[in-house]
Amino acid sequence: MRAGLGDLVPMTPMTALARWAPAVALAAAFCVPALGSRFYTFVANDVVIWALFATSLNLLVGYTGLVSFGHAAYFGIGAYTTGLLMKKAGVSFLLAFPAAGGLAGAFALVFGFFCVRLTRIYFAMLTLAFAQIVWAICFKWNEVTGGEQGMPEIPYPDFGWLERLGAAVPAVAGWRTAEYYYFLTLVLVALCLWVLRRIVGSPFGRILTTIRENPERAEFIGVNVRRYELAAFVLAGVFAGLAGGLFGIFNRGVFPDFAYWTKSSEVLIMTLLGGMGTFFGPGIGALALILLNQQIVSYTEYWPLVLGTILVVLLFGFPGGLAGAAIALWQRARRRLRGA
Amino acid sequence: MPDPSFVFAQSLSGLTAAMFLFLIASGLSLIFGVLRVLNFAHGTFYMLGAYSAYQLVQWLGPGPGRFWIAALGAALAIAVLGGLVERLLFRHLYGKEELYQLLFTYALVLILSDVAKIVWGTQQKSVSRPPELTGSLSLFGAIVPHYNLLILLLGPSIALAFWFVLQKTRAGRVIRAAALDRETLGALGVNVDRLYTLVFMLGSFLGGLGGALIAPMRATVPGMDTEIIVEAFVVVVIGGLGSFWGTFLGALIYGQVLSFGILFFPRFSIFAVFALMAAVLIVRPWGLLGRPLQ
Numbered sequence: 001m002r003a004g005l006g007d008l009v010p011m012t013p014m015t016a017l018a019r020w021a022p023a024v025a026l027a028a029a030f031c032v033p034a035l036g037s038r039f040y041t042f043v044a045n046d047v048v049i050w051a052l053f054a055t056s057l058n059l060l061v062g063y064t065g066l067v068s069f070g071h072a073a074y075f076g077i078g079a080y081t082t083g084l085l086m087k088k089a090g091v092s093f094l095l096a097f098p099a100a101g102g103l104a105g106a107f108a109l110v111f112g113f114f115c116v117r118l119t120r121i122y123f124a125m126l127t128l129a130f131a132q133i134v135w136a137i138c139f140k141w142n143e144v145t146g147g148e149q150g151m152p153e154i155p156y157p158d159f160g161w162l163e164r165l166g167a168a169v170p171a172v173a174g175w176r177t178a179e180y181y182y183f184l185t186l187v188l189v190a191l192c193l194w195v196l197r198r199i200v201g202s203p204f205g206r207i208l209t210t211i212r213e214n215p216e217r218a219e220f221i222g223v224n225v226r227r228y229e230l231a232a233f234v235l236a237g238v239f240a241g242l243a244g245g246l247f248g249i250f251n252r253g254v255f256p257d258f259a260y261w262t263k264s265s266e267v268l269i270m271t272l273l274g275g276m277g278t279f280f281g282p283g284i285g286a287l288a289l290i291l292l293n294q295q296i297v298s299y300t301e302y303w304p305l306v307l308g309t310i311l312v313v314l315l316f317g318f319p320g321g322l323a324g325a326a327i328a329l330w331q332r333a334r335r336r337l338r339g340a
Numbered sequence: 341m342p343d344p345s346f347v348f349a350q351s352l353s354g355l356t357a358a359m360f361l362f363l364i365a366s367g368l369s370l371i372f373g374v375l376r377v378l379n380f381a382h383g384t385f386y387m388l389g390a391y392s393a394y395q396l397v398q399w400l401g402p403g404p405g406r407f408w409i410a411a412l413g414a415a416l417a418i419a420v421l422g423g424l425v426e427r428l429l430f431r432h433l434y435g436k437e438e439l440y441q442l443l444f445t446y447a448l449v450l451i452l453s454d455v456a457k458i459v460w461g462t463q464q465k466s467v468s469r470p471p472e473l474t475g476s477l478s479l480f481g482a483i484v485p486h487y488n489l490l491i492l493l494l495g496p497s498i499a500l501a502f503w504f505v506l507q508k509t510r511a512g513r514v515i516r517a518a519a520l521d522r523e524t525l526g527a528l529g530v531n532v533d534r535l536y537t538l539v540f541m542l543g544s545f546l547g548g549l550g551g552a553l554i555a556p557m558r559a560t561v562p563g564m565d566t567e568i569i570v571e572a573f574v575v576v577v578i579g580g581l582g583s584f585w586g587t588f589l590g591a592l593i594y595g596q597v598l599s600f601g602i603l604f605f606p607r608f609s610i611f612a613v614f615a616l617m618a619a620v621l622i623v624r625p626w627g628l629l630g631r632p633l634q
Contacts, residue, residue, distance in 0.1 A: 067439045114622045120438060121378060122625040125577050129618040132570065136611040262566060265446050272443060302458065308450030315440050315447070316432065 022280065026190055033179040045182045047290045049247045052189045054270040054282030055196055056239035061268070062276035063200055064232040065212030066116075069124045069264050070131025073111070074104040074237040076138060076259025078244025080145060083154045083254035093157030097188070097245050104241020105234050107134070112233030116226050128261055138256040150255030154248050156181055185246050192239055197279055199235065208232050269311055275321030284322055345481030350599050352479075356488045358595030359495025360554050364568060365575040366502065366587045367546030373519045373582030374539045375434075377441045381425075381448035382547050383569030384456075389418045389551025390560040391456055394465045407470035407556070415549035422544025426537050449565065457562055464559040487556060494553070498546075499588055506584060515539060519582060574617045580630020589629055 032044040053075055060066045078100035085096040111130040118126055138145045145151060159180040166173025175183075199205050211218045211225055219225050248254040257263065274285025289307075296306050318325045368382045396410035425448065433441050473486040506512035517525045518535055526532045551560075558564075571594065576582075579590025594613060601609025626632045 061439070067442070069442075114618075118621065118625050121376075121581070122621060124438075124442070125378075125573065126618060126621040126625075128570075128573065129577070129614050129621060132614040133611060133618060136614055140607045140610065261570060265443075268439075268443065269446075272439075302454045304450040305454035305458075308447040308454070311443060311447035311450070312429070315436075315444050316429075319436070319440065 022193075026186070029186055030183070033175065033182060038176070038178065041179055041182050043290060043294055045178075045185055045250050047287050048182075048185050048189045049243050049250060050267070050270065050286035050290060051283035052192055052246070053240055053243035054267050054274065054286050055193060055279070056236045056243060057267050058271050058276060058279075058282045059196065059200065059208075059232055059239070060236045061271060062278075062281075063205065063212060064208045064229060065215075066229060066232070067120075067124050067268075068115075068127040068233075068236075069261065069268070070127035070129070071236070071240055071267055072259050072261070072263035073127075073131035073134040074108055074240035075244035075247070075263065075267075076131075076134055076254075076256075077104045077107050078241030079248035079251075079254045079258050080138060080151070080244075081241070082245035083151050083248045084144070086157075086249070087151060087154050093249075097242065100245025101238040101242040104244065105238035108234045108237025108241075109230070112230050112237070116229040116233060128264070131259055131261060131264060135256055135259040135261075138259055145254075145256070148256065150253055152253040154251075154253060156249060157184065181249065185250065188242070188246065192242055193283070196235075196239060200279060204228075204231070269307070271321075273310070273314060273321050275323030275325075275327075277320060278323040278327070281321055281323035288322060348480050349482035349484075350603055351596060352482060352484060352488070352492075354595035354599030355592070356491055356595075357598065358591040359491050360550055361571060361575050361594055362495055362499065362588055362591035363550035363553070364547050365572040365579075365591055366499070366584065367543035367550075368572050369576045369579075369582055369584065369587045370515075370546070371540060371543035372576065374515060375536060377438070377445070378573070378581075379543070380442065380445040380569055381452065382445075382543070382572060383565040383567070384449050384452045385418050385422060385544050385547035386551035386554075386568055387560070387562075387565040388421070388452060388456060389414050389548030390467075390555040390564070391460050391465065391551075392417050392548070393552035393555045394460075394467050394560055397467050402468075402471065404470075404472055407467070411549065411552035411555075414552040415545050418548025418551070419541040419545035422547075423537050423541040426540035430540070431533070431536070449569075453562060453565055460560075462562055464561040465555075466559050467555040469556040491553065491557075503584060571613075574613055577617050577627060578620050580627025583627060583630040586627050586629035590627070 029044060029048065033041045035041075053071075056074075057068065057071045060068050060071070081100040081103045082093070082096040085091040085099055086093060091099075111127070115123055115126045115130070139148055141147065156177050159177060162172055162180055200208070207218065207223055207228055211223065211228055215225050218228075244258065247258070270285040270289050271282040272285070273289055274283060275281030292306075292310075293303060296303050300306075314321065320328065364382065364386050367385075368379060371377065371379050371382070392414035393407075393410050396413050397407060400406040400410055430441075430444065433444055469485075469487050473490060476483050476485040477489060478484075504512075506516060514525070514530055514535060517530075518532060518539070522532055525535075575590040575594050576587055577590070578593055579586030579588065593616070597612055597616060598609055601612045605612070620627060624630075
């Protein structure tokens, strides 16, 4: 590939920042509990989990060009898996967490097998139908899922080992359980995002982008489009399931509306708000939306009205989302600098 | 074996539900057929239709015939609202990706349902049945309120009227042509922009009318919009997106599956309708009576 002019220009402070931003963000996130506010830690934990959920959806919508209206299904399946395993079967988090991803992935494999055979609106409708099936099961199967009432009091993972470790390393000792859980979430989500980043940067990820841009051409050059789409569907399901598993514990309970269709549109909005064309866009969207929500709900109960208005402004004014708008702004500034 | 009058009553209640769903879903299907977009806000139009009917009944006061004026007025108000939304906002998204169009209609759901909350509060509102139809009838041992009976007649009549307009009139032919080929129709000198607004208004009218007519039967509450829209999606998907008789058939199937599902497998009736939707999409994505999209 021919090197663009941009590659020859020495690294400016901004591009260096962009390269190190994820590490800086992670380090900053680790410091949140040190602020000493339970509330900040709570909000940060919420953001981190939703960031993973939204990024998993972006693998489908942003990278592969498949608009799923039922992504909440896998989030819900993951949440119920860890919830059931940890509360009813007493299984350790160490097993229950991967199980959430595994089961969600298994469902995504079955559902996705049918979904990728359809295109566009039919694809969206079938993902919605499957998600509603999952919701209906969670809603009605009282014996197992607790039905409409959901399943409260999901236990936290056991952090005894951390406290024992604290005897040797003072920095580890003396945090609240919710804060230990936040650190754990942070590590796991950072790992998941790293894996996802590797996936979209790999040749496999490039083929997904090719499929998004032109499925016919991808087919012509010998790509089995359906199989790749199914693989993306399953991967997105796995990571949504992991996010759901983390969320159920964080939320101290699992409820059927985790899988309801409005949840699927919430995560779509987040992805769009942050910017679908970029890897970290959905995470930024999760951050922006949750912070905004916390601000707005202290003034008014009409959060949906605000959210709807933001969405309209976004669709008409900034279809690239926050990340897209930032990139456009940055490029314009750079052009002007170079022109001067 | 449950006794026959009970089965009859149950299927009649399924049929009534089907007629409402048909009214609403036919609006959704019409808009999809011509504009090629699934309008999430259609359920919200239905809810606003119910609230508007309630409001108009309050203003008009009791008296014979007042309810019908209120219902018609509510449906017209929703049609105007739909027309405004299409003309001022939605129009600008036609060339964009489908996702943006879907999310725009979802933004409308969020905004309009909160506006409804601001105007009418969260307390449920109820409209009493029109005085001329408060009685009921005994049919094969089942008690059927007159109002439900009227709905049972109204559903098919509106369906037939609608079908007649689409098949036999010039306007109907133009609408059907728009569903098939927008560019050619424009080249033939038809004002396609205006046609789209009209179709959107007509679809919204049907949604609003459904809401206004259901107001005397069920309480009008926030949240009824997100519930009905999924049901309407199921109906149009089963019958075939954009297919008129398909929507009718889909509504009938939905009504019966739901009312008998509740009777025999109360736990699985919701599950059954979505399973049916998924099954239809897998086997015949374009629905039982629809045509595949090219």
